[in-house]
Amino acid sequence: MHAPTPSVEPQTAQTDRDHGGFAGHPRGLSMLYYAEMWERFSYYGMRALLLLFMIAPLTMGGLGFDQKFAAQIYGNYTMASYMVCILGGYLADNFLGARRAVLIGGLIITAGHYCLAFASIPTFYAGLILIALGTGLLKPSISTLVGGLYSPEDTRRDAGFSLFYMGINLGAFAAPLVVGWLAQSDQFKTLLTGWGFDPLHSWHWGFAAAGVGMTIGMGVYLRRLHWLAHIGQAPATGTPRPWDRLALVAIGTAALLGVMIASDYFPWINPLVYALPIVGVIYFGVLKKDPDSHRIAAILVFFICAIIFWAVFEQAGSSLTLFADELTRNETFGYAFPSSWFQSVNSLFVIALAPLFAWLWVRLRERQPSIPMKFFWGLVFLGLSFALLVPAAQLTAAGKVSPWWLVGVYFLQTIGELCLSPVGLSAMSKLAPAKLAGLVMGIWFLGSALGNKLAGVLAGSFDAKDPLALANFFWNQALLVGGMSLLLLILVPWVRRLTGEQATTD
Numbered sequence: 001m002h003a004p005t006p007s008v009e010p011q012t013a014q015t016d017r018d019h020g021g022f023a024g025h026p027r028g029l030s031m032l033y034y035a036e037m038w039e040r041f042s043y044y045g046m047r048a049l050l051l052l053f054m055i056a057p058l059t060m061g062g063l064g065f066d067q068k069f070a071a072q073i074y075g076n077y078t079m080a081s082y083m084v085c086i087l088g089g090y091l092a093d094n095f096l097g098a099r100r101a102v103l104i105g106g107l108i109i110t111a112g113h114y115c116l117a118f119a120s121i122p123t124f125y126a127g128l129i130l131i132a133l134g135t136g137l138l139k140p141s142i143s144t145l146v147g148g149l150y151s152p153e154d155t156r157r158d159a160g161f162s163l164f165y166m167g168i169n170l171g172a173f174a175a176p177l178v179v180g181w182l183a184q185s186d187q188f189k190t191l192l193t194g195w196g197f198d199p200l201h202s203w204h205w206g207f208a209a210a211g212v213g214m215t216i217g218m219g220v221y222l223r224r225l226h227w228l229a230h231i232g233q234a235p236a237t238g239t240p241r242p243w244d245r246l247a248l249v250a251i252g253t254a255a256l257l258g259v260m261i262a263s264d265y266f267p268w269i270n271p272l273v274y275a276l277p278i279v280g281v282i283y284f285g286v287l288k289k290d291p292d293s294h295r296i297a298a299i300l301v302f303f304i305c306a307i308i309f310w311a312v313f314e315q316a317g318s319s320l321t322l323f324a325d326e327l328t329r330n331e332t333f334g335y336a337f338p339s340s341w342f343q344s345v346n347s348l349f350v351i352a353l354a355p356l357f358a359w360l361w362v363r364l365r366e367r368q369p370s371i372p373m374k375f376f377w378g379l380v381f382l383g384l385s386f387a388l389l390v391p392a393a394q395l396t397a398a399g400k401v402s403p404w405w406l407v408g409v410y411f412l413q414t415i416g417e418l419c420l421s422p423v424g425l426s427a428m429s430k431l432a433p434a435k436l437a438g439l440v441m442g443i444w445f446l447g448s449a450l451g452n453k454l455a456g457v458l459a460g461s462f463d464a465k466d467p468l469a470l471a472n473f474f475w476n477q478a479l480l481v482g483g484m485s486l487l488l489l490i491l492v493p494w495v496r497r498l499t500g501e502q503a504t505t506d
């Protein structure tokens with residue numbers, strides 16, 4: 001099939017007709033898939049090293065930071081890179097257009113990774129700031145572009161996002177292995193010595209590899225940019241640019257970031273921030289009566305679910321890693337493996353299951369569950385994963401437990417993730433008014449930012465030494481997620497009406 005001709009027909013007609021890509025999807029999907037795969041390769045590759053690099057002593061080529069300080073930088077950096085998506089989305093909507101936002105964001109990220117390739121403190125901080133800013137520009141826009149490939153009625157949309165999500169996880173899976181090998185393995189250090197380089201700089205070779213990944217991603221993107229000619233354009237020349245509002249969004253984002261960083265010292269800030277979207281749902285969903293407000297209320301409901309979901313899910317890097325490290329027998333079929341390998345299990349399951357979900361959504365077409373119902377299942381499976389940890393925690397009283405407990409936990413979490421995360425991206429791209437597509441995607445990622453932050457707070461009460469307390473720790477969170485899913489189940493018909501969906505299968 002030939003590329004749709006941009007200026008002749010309305011976008012909807014073009015997108016509906018484009019079946020020329022992988023598995024009957026628009027061909028733009030494959031190039032966005034590969035571009036995002038490499039971007040995530042760079043993001044997760046660098047993230048896998050970041051904390052270790054900061055706490056490694058100077059004599060090992062690290063920065064020699066104190067662990068608590070390093071953890072704070074790590075937490076705030078990951079939060080910032082998702083929070084800046086609000087600003088990035090707004091810029092894309094009103095100034096740059098999503099296609100150019102991805103390009104500029106990608107270039108900024110690439111520059112950031114290459115900064116980290118140099119061994120100095122100023123280039124270290126400059127690198128982190130550049131990557132966070134670039135990610136804020138790229139991440140919401142690339143997701144908006146995927147949404148733009150499908151018309152609102154197109155039943156392939158959720159399936160397309162499931163495939164896109166598979167690309168994300170291919171990058172996330174491969175990156176720690178490649179980048180970690182460069183930065184930490186003795187083999188690569190020996191190679192460096194042989195080439196006449198300082199082996200203590202192996203960290204920076206790892207960071208540079210992340211930069212190379214990002215460069216490849218940008219190459220793929222630029223080569224096939226013409227496939228996206230019909231979507232993601234900048235507002236027409238002559239359209240007044242809202243500089244004053246841009247300043248407000250920038251100040252608002254910076255203020256929120258400041259408030260969330262301050263919440264480390266003033267924990268009472270947290271409930272105030274997390275209560276705000278609830279007020280928003282009541283205001284837009286109950287007090288206001290127009291369809292646009294109702295869609296905003298629905299978006300906020302999904303946003304609240306996303307915060308809860310990521311707050312529990314993102315403990316993979318904290319509570320579950322500690323569980324793997326201290327309480328799990330890390331060997332199977334007589335083969336011992338490092339606890340960090342559990343970090344790849346989720347990505348592996350996504351890669352295996354995402355095509356299945358993509359097939360399922362296409363197969364069910366109009367009969368597929370509604371968006372809130374998929375969110376409900378996402379929360380149910382997440383809750384079940386933490387419920388499964390309750391007997392596992394109790395068994396730790398008798399010693400280390402089998403690694404299959406955690407494999408089961410990650411399996412359940414991945415099913416939950418595939419019901420919620422790609423569906424959330426898809427829902428944002430569908431529900432957002434065209435002019436606010438980037439901003440709304442930014443709000444979705446703000447959910448990830450706040451969820452990640454809350455994950456850190458929750459993980460603070462993890463106690464590996466007391467099996468009973470540990471079982472309660474997991475049970476309480478399973479109850480929280482279970483309660484949230486029940487509430488959502490009750491609200492499903494209302495949320496469907498807010499989204500404008502007609503009742504079908506639920």
Ligand code: GLU
Nearest residue numbers: 040168310421444445448
């Ligand atoms: N694994 C997903 C990604 O990196 C998670 C995104 C999110 O937190 O919303 O894209």
